[in-house]
Amino acid sequence: MKKVRFIIKRIAQVIPMLFIVSVLAFTLSNLSAGDAAAITLRGDGVEVTKENLEAVRSEFGLDKSLPEQYLNWLKKVVKFDFGTSFQTKKPVINEIARRFPTTLKLAITATFFSLLLAIPIALISARYQNRLPDHIFRLLCTALATMPDYWVGLMLMFVFAVLLKIFPVISGSEMKNIFLPAITLSLAPMATYVRLLRNNLVEIKGFEYMKAARAKGLSETMALIKHGLKNAMVPCLTMLGTNFGILVSGSFAIETIFSWNGIGKFAVESIKLKDFPVIQCYIMVVAFTYIMLNLALDIIYVFIDPKIQLD
Numbered sequence: 001m002k003k004v005r006f007i008i009k010r011i012a013q014v015i016p017m018l019f020i021v022s023v024l025a026f027t028l029s030n031l032s033a034g035d036a037a038a039i040t041l042r043g044d045g046v047e048v049t050k051e052n053l054e055a056v057r058s059e060f061g062l063d064k065s066l067p068e069q070y071l072n073w074l075k076k077v078v079k080f081d082f083g084t085s086f087q088t089k090k091p092v093i094n095e096i097a098r099r100f101p102t103t104l105k106l107a108i109t110a111t112f113f114s115l116l117l118a119i120p121i122a123l124i125s126a127r128y129q130n131r132l133p134d135h136i137f138r139l140l141c142t143a144l145a146t147m148p149d150y151w152v153g154l155m156l157m158f159v160f161a162v163l164l165k166i167f168p169v170i171s172g173s174e175m176k177n178i179f180l181p182a183i184t185l186s187l188a189p190m191a192t193y194v195r196l197l198r199n200n201l202v203e204i205k206g207f208e209y210m211k212a213a214r215a216k217g218l219s220e221t222m223a224l225i226k227h228g229l230k231n232a233m234v235p236c237l238t239m240l241g242t243n244f245g246i247l248v249s250g251s252f253a254i255e256t257i258f259s260w261n262g263i264g265k266f267a268v269e270s271i272k273l274k275d276f277p278v279i280q281c282y283i284m285v286v287a288f289t290y291i292m293l294n295l296a297l298d299i300i301y302v303f304i305d306p307k308i309q310l311d
Helices: 002-012 014-031 036-043 050-059 066-077 092-127 132-146 149-163 179-204 208-215 220-233 236-248 252-257 263-272 276-304
Strands: none
Touching (some): 014 276, 092 179, 092 220, 092 263, 092 276, 132 179, 149 252, 179 220, 179 236, 236 276, 252 263, 263 276
């Protein structure tokens, strides 16, 4: 019963959190500099006159006070109607929904690469603690964690797309071109996972059940893989969920560099054009994703970690 009450309580917290996010999303987007009506007219190639400005403001409801604009916007949002994009003249929710799967594919692939690289490196580093392989991997991970992802992306593009011509310079949104942007986004999280996993494995090596496994004839490497890894992975779930939320929000720098048509790139273009409906919808979608990821992690922890105190 404690688990059920805990889950219900966490789900109930989602609504007030989304309400707070909606207030912040609407307020911050409207406090930015520049006249949205004037920018919209210039983007359409229309002369900016007093009459045209008034017409655009009336069309998009910008002639009302901010509280009125917010209430009208909120009434539509609860019906998943985020209005019409100023730049594309199409429903915002459709524009975000069309680009979100592209960003999601990139996030999933980058996370897969991160774990694919992090797990064996962490195992080797823990197995050879304070020896040459461990020192090399720790130095490499420190370097990768501090490098800006846009610089890494440009270097990978220069080497593999320009010099070697293995991958295209413009990735677009096709799965066959996902390797370079996914690898770029995976390196910094991978370095973080390696350090956390390595430290957990080093600590676990001294536990009694690990000593018992080695006493039964298992090598230290096999003991780490069979008995240590699954326990070392549990504390990494929170970091994995946080990093995945960051990736799903769209890495605008990487999406722009590789011309990956995701929500991050679209959001940056919308900020430049003061496309309020897109900015607001983007913030709400990202916030909802973060909240649901954290909710899922909390529920998973309830069932896999008996040490959690639900009270």
